Amino acid sequence: MAKLIEPLDSFRKHEARLAKEQRKLSLKTRFSNNWVKQKIKVNRVHEKIANVRHDFLHKHSTKISQNHAVVAVEDLQVSKMTRSAKGTIEEPGRHVAAKSGLNKAILDQGWGMFRILVEYKQVWRGGAVMAVAPQYTSQRCAECDHVSPENRPSQAVFSCVACGHRDHADVNAARNILAAGLAESLNACGPERSSGIPRL
Numbered sequence: 129m130a131k132l133i134e135p136l137d138s139f140r141k142h143e144a145r146l147a148k149e150q151r152k153l154s155l156k157t158r159f160s161n162n163w164v165k166q167k168i169k170v171n172r173v174h175e176k177i178a179n180v181r182h183d184f185l186h187k188h189s190t191k192i193s194q195n196h197a198v199v200a201v202e203d204l205q206v207s208k209m210t211r212s213a214k215g216t217i218e219e220p221g222r223h224v225a226a227k228s229g230l231n232k233a234i235l236d237q238g239w240g241m242f243r244i245l246v247e248y249k250q251v252w253r254g255g256a257v258m259a260v261a262p263q264y265t266s267q268r269c270a271e272c273d274h275v276s277p278e279n280r281p282s283q284a285v286f287s288c289v290a291c292g293h294r295d296h297a298d299v300n301a302a303r304n305i306l307a308a309g310l311a312e313s314l315n316a317c318g319p320e321r322s323s324g325i326p327r328l
């Protein structure tokens with residue numbers, strides 16, 4: 129069951145406002161009285177955007193952490209899987225979610241912060257965050273495992289050329305990320321600790 133977090137409309141509005149105020153600033157003589165006044169306006173919009181982002185990230189990281197013992201994230205920085213949260217994982221497989229569909233426009237700048245917040249909250253609750261290598265998560269079919277760039281006819285749509293499975297591209301990728309994260313978490317905590325690399 130996939131749940132997408134809706135985009136934050138007010139964020140776009142503030143961004144448009146910021147662009148407008150910055151344009152005005154660029155037309156003024158640097159360090160003139162009018163320039164200083166305009167600069168203050170620009171800074172206020174920056175501050176507003178930071179507040180909106182901060183609230184959004186806190187609200188959603190709290191919600192995710194409250195409802196899931198294991199959270200899987202795509203790790204764009206490292207290529208190997210790492211386990212970033214210690215502690216017990218209660219009932220792995222029952223309360224799990226892959227994050228997906230977070231408003232990219234917001235998280236382009238907030239993603240690092242979002243991940244830190246989720247990890248912090250998970251550690252605090254005794255949960256875990258599994259970081260998953262990003263390879264093929266967007267090209268792999270979550271139903272049949274077939275990997276192909278042709279499975280992505282467009283940015284938004286996943287359509288498997290092998291089995292015909294169709295889904296929101298982010299949802300399909302999230303399912304792959306979740307499966308890989310769960311495999312890694314079972315590998316790290318399960319009774320039969322194997323040395324094998326978890327199947328993606």
Ligand SMILES: [Zn+2]
Binds near residue numbers: 270
């Ligand atoms: Zn398929």
